[in-house]
Amino acid sequence: MEQWKKNLAVLWVGQFLVMAGMTMIVPFLTLYLQSDLGLKGEHETSMWSGFIFAANFVTSFLFQPFWGKLSDRYGRKPMLLRSGFGMAIVMVMMGFATQPWQLLVLRMVNGTISGFNPASVSLVSSTTPKEKIGFAMGTLQSGGIAGTILGPFIGGLMADAVGFRPIFYITGIMMFLASLLSMFIVKERFDKQAAATAAQMTIREGFKRLSRVPQIPALFAATFLIQFAMMSPMTLIPLLVQKLHGTTENLAFYSGFVGSVTGLSNMIASPILGKLSDRIGSEKILGIALVGAAVMFIPQAFAQTVWQLLLARFALGIFLGGLVPSVNSLLRKYAPDGMASRAFGFNSSTLGLGNMVGPITGGILSGWIGIQGLFLLSAVLMFANSIWVYQTLLKRLKVPAKG
The missing domain is CATH 1.20.1250.20 (MFS general substrate transporter like domains)
Structure with missing residues (x-):
């Protein structure tokens, strides 16, 4: 092997x-x-x-x-x-x-x-x-x-x-x-001498240099919005399931099922969409996945039964399966030489920020717009990010990757 x-x-x-x-x-x-x-x-x-x-x-x-x-x-x-x-x-x-x-x-x-x-x-x-x-x-x-x-x-x-x-x-x-x-078992080819002689930058300088590559801020934004959109309604989903189900019978089962079905379809779709991105390009998969995820948040806001909510969240997971792998592939592609790990580190921080801000914001906003409003807000943010990705990545496909 x-x-x-x-x-x-x-x-x-x-x-x-x-x-x-x-x-x-x-x-x-x-x-x-x-x-x-x-x-x-x-x-x-x-x-x-x-x-x-x-x-x-x-x-x-x-x-x-x-x-x-x-x-x-x-x-x-x-x-x-x-x-x-x-x-x-x-x-x-x-x-x-x-x-x-x-x-x-x-x-x-x-x-x-x-x-x-x-x-x-x-x-x-x-x-x-x-x-x-x-x-x-x-x-x-x-x-x-x-x-x-x-x-x-x-x-x-x-x-x-x-x-x-x-x-x-x-x-x-x-x-x-x-x-x-x-x-x-894991092996890595890493030139320690070259890394040691390379010019050292502070974390702040590294972030500034990465931010100068127009594609990278759009990728960081995509990571944040993925987590924000997933986490902001997460703690409220059991309440929505209870409302749609109309009874306490098997409520825990249905709540758990609705909460996990997105991850299930995500797990299935990720390798398939990743392989497809090798053929048609990660930029295109990212753009399609963002628009698809935005669209799939909308029916969740108007679901009248648990099964409608379940199907919409399963479809959402399919599109989410194309987001994170595409972002990681593109970060490697667009990060300046010698800064790939730093780009992944900042991206991981962005993911953590989405995990923090999502539930807090969702809890605050739910009092005004409800969980249905949170689904629609997530759709709007995903659409906005897809436009940003189109402007910074899809329209620049002929521009050399390294800046």
Whole structure:
């Protein structure tokens, strides 16, 4: 097997294990705070749960550009292993927490050292032949999505079987094994001497240089809007399902099904659209996917039954499957020489920003425009971004990639 295929296979497994491990705690976080960490009352538990859940994204947003800078200097694989082994240790330590503030601090540390996913994307993009990059990005994306979908499901089953604390230990072991696999099998060609002699830029200077390439801000905006559009209505979907379903019978099942079906179609579509992008170009796939995603948000606002909502969200996931892989392929294409990892680091921060801003904004705006209004707002923002992408990427296809 060619080395780039080995890298892709191992890092697909790594993406799956890391994302499954990160999302396993979602179903039982509030219960863990009450049963093991001594919190009482719904308000206190909800407040701590919100802070603890967001803490990971806040520090990740702040530190990803720094790790991207070091990746360009020292290589992608060292950053991959730093993040993987570091998160494994922190995850095990979460199982020993006795106070809510300890879990909060550990989540902040976890976000600070995180970066397995952007390092994986950067490494795969740098070792894969250009004619296969779309397929590789789509396949890698499907691993992370599969972990995100199955993580809460596995976590819920394990919580019933073994209790809460052992899940943190098991998750840490999974992350450790994924990192160990990467350490022995993943290979990267990295010229450390050339990187050491290259002119060093601060994070601020690196962002300025990347921003001068007109395509890159449009790609960052696409990443932010993908996460914003997905996360802003996420916490309100169970309420919408309850309203459409009209009864409490099987409500949890339908809420979970509606929440996960987008990830399911995303996982299926990502490798297919990635392979198609190798034939017709990532710019075209990105443009089509943005418009398609915008259109698919509209029927969600007017759904009258759970099944209509389910079908619209399944179709949305198909178009979302073409967004993230296309963005990653194009970041590699348009990033100046020696700055690809830094571009992926900033893009990861943008993703974290969408994860933070989306739920907060959705909660605030829902009081005025409702969840239906949030779906329409997401559609408008996606349409606006598709116009930006058309102006900066599709109309400039004949312009040389490197600036």
